[in-house]
Amino acid sequence: MITYHKKMSILGKKFFEQPTLKVAKELLGKFLCTPKEKFMITEVEAYDGPKDKASHAYKGKTARNTPMFGPAGVWYVYFVYGMHNMLNIVVGSKNYPAAVLLRGLLSSPRAKLDGPAKLTKFLKIDRKFNGKKAVPKNNLWIEDLGVKIKKSQIKSSPRIGVQYAGEWAKKHYRFYL
DNA sequence: ACGATGATGAAC
């Protein structure tokens, strides 16, 4: 049972400009919103800065990762494995490449949303959203509905699928409830 | 365990 404590507020640039790991942890318990539905975020991964070897931004700015170098609060959606879209929200200040990958949502009666490609498939999120601001006008945004997450509820682990990243592969940049 | 399936970035 989810209880609501305060008025909803749409998360904007100010929230996403905070340090990457802080934003990643605080996104747990927030809601990914479309005009029709709202889903609580339950799993994320942080990709933090130009030195993060697991990040797309590690090799510098390219055509694909350009949104990561832009202002915070913008969607970064990319295609992998020939069939899956990944949804990230850009964080950190402009020219500091960082993003948080949304990996899981609280499942609805209609679908399990416990993987980064499952949620994008279910919500029909593809590269049309890449580079767009996370605001209601663009039909995809994030809200704080007042759900309180205790620190003890947040677990962490190394990120998934980044074994090539050396020391960076060991960092506990994955957070989940 | 592995195949599906295509964009990406770097080498040649």
Next chain:
DNA sequence: TTCATCATCGTA
């Protein structure tokens, strides 16, 4: 212009 690589999923 080719090639290895890839922040995965579903079926086995």
